[in-house]
Amino acid sequence: MVVIPVNDWTRHRELLKTVPYGKVLPSATYIHRVGQVCQQGPFGQLLARLSEHHRIGEEFNVVKFRTDAPRLSFLRYSSFFEEAHPCLEESIAIDLTSGRSLRTTYRDSLNPPILHRKELMLAPEHPRFEEFAALSRAEEQAGLYSNTAVIGFRINWERLLAAHGLAIEGHSLLRTTEQEAGVGNGVAVHRHKTALTRYQLSRPVKTLIEYSQLQPYSTFLDYGCGLGGDVRGLAELGFDANGWDPAHAPDGPRKESDIVNLGFVLNVIEDPAERLETLCAAWRFAKRLLVVSAQIGDASSEAPRAATLNDGILTLRNTFQKYFGQQELRCYIEDALEMPAVPVALGIFYVFREPADHQSFLQSRSRRRVDWESVTVGFSKPQRPPREARTARRRPDPFAERLELIEQFWSLTLQLGRLPVAKEFPGDAELCAAFGSTKRALRMLLARNGQQIFERAQAARKSDLLVYLASSHLRKPIPFGHLPDSVKADISVFFGTYSRGLKQGRDLLYSLADSSTIVLACDEAAVGWQDERSLYARSSHAGQLPTVLRTLLACAELLYGDINEADILRIHKFSGKVTFLTYSDFQSKLLPQLAIRTKVDLRAARVDVFDHTSDRQLLFFKERFLDADDPERQRLLLISDKLRHVGISESAFLGPTSAQLRQILCDSGESELVCELGLDWNECPR
16 A cells, blocks of 8 residues: 655645646646656656556546645546547546545546646647647637636536637637537426425434534525425524525525525436536535535436436436435535535535634534533532531632532533633633632542543543544645634643644554454444444444544544434444444334445445335344333343244344244234234235
8 A cells, every 4th residue: 555654745745836837726736647747756756656556557647636635636538638628537536645545437427527728737848738728818818717616517618618609629719600508308307396395494404403503693595495494494493594496486585695505406407517507606605604415326216217318317207316426426516616525414415615614513523422411520528527616707618609600610621621721611700710710620620529530531532532633634634723723722632732643543544454453443342233244333322432443433424424314333344344224213113124224435435325125124133222221122122032032033133024024923923023013914824
């Protein structure tokens, strides 16, 4: 595995500034491999090593050097010299810190990314440099570069040319009378029919409330609001919410808002160019956060009832559906907006405007939810044997006089695992006036039986930070100065310096490459159930897993979204994979039925989603995943005993399907158990 230390990458980034040519963007520099820069010297050596290790041929002829992260990509433009604006056919992105690669193909895309100003990727002395530069100057003079948000995609570019009465022949810009380019086939698509009547908030909007992203003072715009269910629901909750929809609310205000929701809109737009323009338009209105959601799935399941249209299907109701893959949707958003997209759940992504907000969200997800309210410590002085009454006045007890303030301070201190800074605790001034300083107040609390509790809180918080810092190596790195103040304070207290914290996080991340590390961590797990190959645990118990496994889940979360969207987690001990299992009515059913299985391959950075609804696969021995005090546990134990009696084995995670179980129980004459489990006794063969 080719791994580049961070300090070496920093040196490469500085060397990149000395290269006399290249297409320079805010976060990357593009250079064609034909030049000496990519053939000789440090860059030539680096590219040769990476090409050999990842088996990358010369057909990947453009290199994208990231300047904001230790990553680079090999890009394939087969017609780079033949076409004026060649299409991107394939890319291989390589993380230089972990050595992992991600291959993405654009061959089947109706609207792939294309190149502009390609002369900048060549040395000025290249024989075709001036030819390419002349075309770029002509396009700029024609006003084609005035809106660069969408010109980087083929259909959008072709339509822009047609709208200006222009065409490109070879590498020359010409006037033309041809009609506007398009991909339509004359089929009438009824987009308005896709709007749903909602009686509760949609899942993307619910996540905003669950993750405290939608605050009372926030403004909200539902871009493509349909019938307006989310707007009405948020308004009833007291939020400043507005909506716009081209069919159902064309007069709704389209204005900048703190949060913009583009909820299941992209998947119903049959025109790839308009789809891209819609995404970019929604982003322009988002001041802080854009929420993008779309259907995830496989169009083949609809094949018998639908016809193919562009890159999706046309349903019997003449509505369009484009089914994305989880990773496909993420790449689509990031290619269009050139911003990182954070998966929150299957088909739901957050795009933050500011890096600090992005990091705050990621850091909050790595923090375990510890019920410190259940941990008590006496604030009053311990009882002492009675003494003879004294006539002298006793000194007032500051703890007794300010008990509520002390409790608030102590609760926050345990949550942070450290002393709160002044901005974090509203009562800082009052506390300092009473005790002299927050440090002195904390010392007095620790002396009153709080030392062990505080040490537990410190260990938990440092573990959370390690998980956050480890997974941060798989994302765009953020300079220390751009981190939220609370995270800066965390890092200073627990690691001393940012670089030291990153190193410890990187060491933890690298340890995941050794399967024996995963196996040993699974052996330490005190929750869930496991066999020789996998550990299964309830998603709500993830915070109780060892730090190594929590780091593995945090990495998977970067591709899947919030792990709490699933019911059961499966950690594969040897393959570097995590599977998320979602059941129908997990809480209410004695034997929940598997609905969705999502497998995340961390080594290949791949997400596969499987629909198991029709399989009727049941979860047996559910009590293995419940808390000891769960009220249903005793009943489930009794049912499990009966299932063992009829031959259901607990040695494997998978058991019979619903139909198979009914047959087993019918053959055993267990009519009462059939009814108790909600199976139909009448379907038993007589």
